[in-house]
Amino acid sequence: MADLSIDFNGIKSPNPFWLASAPPSNSGYQVQKAFEAGWGGAVWKTVGAPVLNVCNRYGTIDYKGRKIIGLNNVELISDRPLEVNLKEMAEAKRNFPNHAVIASVMVESKKEAWQEIIKRIEDTGVDGFELNFGCPHGMSERGMGSAMGQVPEYTCMVTEWVMEVATRPVIVKLTPNVTDIVQPARAAVKAKASALSLINTINSIMGVDLDSFEIKPNVGGKGGHGGYAGPAVKPIALHLLSSVASDPEYQQSRIPISGMGGVETWQDAVEFMLLGATSVQVCTAVMHFGFRIVDDMIDGMSNWMDERGFKNCTDFIGKSLPRISSFGDFDLGFQSVARIDHNKCIQCNLCFIACNDTAHQCIDLKDMKLTDEVTERLWPVVREEDCVGCALCASVCPVDDCITMTEIDTGRPHITWNQLIKEKPEVLQWDKMIEYREKNHIHIH
């Protein structure tokens, strides 16, 4: 069986699955129960400045009968006394010496405050720290959380303060609520952080009640932006992860990343790891189903590894990163067209209407005489010469493998946009572009 254990820049964990710093890791009871259930590590619910929480602190989005595709919250950092948290961290670490216990920290922007709390936490024996520069609500208004994470200089400064006193690895947790996440990531690298983690929650408002006009979630008649997480944010998280992981400046540092944002299954976890995460963290999915989901995460990932002959996580971490590229480097000669398998087609005509109304009008409804029923319905048929290969029809088709995007060779030159405008800068004029297309038999109607 595959070995799932990881070494996260000195933080050892029996598997890459960690609880994210959030309600599931709020107490010693929860963290130890989670370890019993199989979680490899836990980033403790952020400790630091004193706070008071509100009720109705979570709001969720359901999608067509499925609960919680996204969850937002206006919860603050831990509202339990620091003393109690420290005692329980020590207890959890003592009882589970081989699991990763990581303390998430956030205090006001004062050097003494940061250094003092780091020193106090070190005494508990935790394996490392995570600096919460990401909380987008409540704390940010007090100059903490994302207020720090959104300014690279602050990120760098506070990380440096911590690095001066910390003897254990320090992870900097990044906020997604920035224009370019690479900037705060570089700031953390510059400050010699031991690792990065991302993403924290995304600013959001969950909705408005049509009867009462209240904001969702509704806190005594009022509402405001909160942090969005859960399955719906995964694509955003994957993008932010891959931007950092493929940044050359980050890559030079060789520090690991803990990925999170929408991880619910082992498959999600594998995707994060293929894009460069060494460990993954989970919050919303655990809040939905409990710690027991880790059972399938471990089982599913190790079966997947066995099937592919991967012995360790390092065999596949970052394996898809080299494929991350940008538009200018894509092959303009790569051509595909939609092909419909009429043996599978159930004649819902969703492909037709999608293509006709919103793509390139290249699916016809035709009398194909494929059956001997008198009332035979018309069949969708792709006019391949007009198909631009956008893949919309394949996306809307409800039948698996019914419409396949098939690669074809049309003789178009294999050239990237960047190469093209270097070689033929004149194509940036429409008339020259049309000339270029004609010459290369590129017809777009």
Add this chain to the structure above:
Amino acid sequence: MAEHYKPVKYKAWEMSLEERFQEVFPPLSEREAVLEANRCLYCYDAPCMVACPTHIDIPTFIRKISTGNVTGSARTIMEANLMGASCARVCPVQELCEGACVLEHDEKPIMIGRLQRYAMDYADEKKIKFFNKGKSLGMKVAIVGAGPAGLTCAGELAKFGFDVTCYERKMWPGGLSTYGIVVFREPVEVARAEAKKIEDLGVTMKTGVTIGEDIQFDQLLKDNDAVFVSIGLGSVPHMDIPGEDMEGVVDGLDFIEETKVKPLSDIKYGNRICVIGAGNTAIDCATIARRLGSERVTMIYRRSEAEMPAYHFEYQFALGEGVSFSFLTQPVEVLGKDGRVEGLKCVRMDLAEPDESGRRVAVPVPNSEFVVPCDMVIKAIGQLKHTPFIAKLGEYGIKTVKGYIAVDGKTNRTAHEKIFAGGDCIRSKGEASTVMATQDGKIAARAIYEQLTGKPIPEGTLKKSTDMTIDPAMEKGYALCEHKPRVHAAVTTK
């Protein structure tokens, strides 16, 4: 048009004989399975899991299907139930897991049985082997009868490291899964492949050996550290009515067995058949007869619809197959010419006023005899016990309850410390079923391990599925932490 999306419409006259004996339910396609799996709520302390006699961790195996970890799903099933492939097909799920599903109320229950079959089929197709024989303990156990109870006990014992030998009277192992359950519910190949998996765990299978004839029970007991008796039940009893020995009167179990082992076209069946009884076996006989091609099949039952022992879904299935029911009808004589059946003489019955026990007894209506013309009579009025065998066990001080072997429910041990028993031969109360027999085998295997080694069963083996205790993580998490949550479910509710 996409064949696999077409609803299955059963029109017997449009299908070949072979087609009519394919499994009634087609396998789920991957898409169907994933959609259905995603509908499951993944309940905590799920009622479906409690209702399953083997306590398969149903929410977990379903979740694993939804995440594409079908291998893991099959393992989860097999950890609790080595007869997972049979159970997926034959369990009366409406009465068990699916009947308990929380979605019963405002949606419809999850198709647990068919999802289970999906996972088991996947593992079989990929030939995945989940378990191995445990490190040898140097102890021997004999199993008498290789039906679901015996095979399960054998498999679990082999996993623990016992040297296990199964003695089976028939040519093939599997018990009624192989010989008794209609092929359109469970194909013979499925039952045999399941038995093969037990052999692959290092269990020695001695088929064609009848204990009590080829080998004496005394010998078996002498040669082994423990014996598990899982001989099931025997043939259909006599009705004790005139004409019963005529040609054309058959034992329902023999009739079913033919369809399991013979080419379908070689089977002789009547064109107008009376099936006597209204239990599961009777329904199976009647529906088989229809699928073979019999034009008129009538079930003869002395009580009314409300008392019939078959499950409601079986009754509905039979009606859908075109079987007719003659309730409140008692057979009194088989009529015939030259020793061949020509009719069944019956009398009408009435239900009397309830007696003290509240039960309405059926009483014959005077002068109401009538004859149902027929060319075949199938007897399906239950199964005899293996009385001689059980009488022999009496020599070891083993008691019986209503003719069934008496055991202690927690261990399935008989009054003799080396003899354990399970399956239909101990089922003095409750429904005899494959899944109950399977659970019996597990309980005995565990008790045998604990008795012979003097140690509790190793952690991670059998435990999770046989003990329905609260989440172990919750218990341990609670025990470990000094600052305990104020109220703790495991402590307060269980």
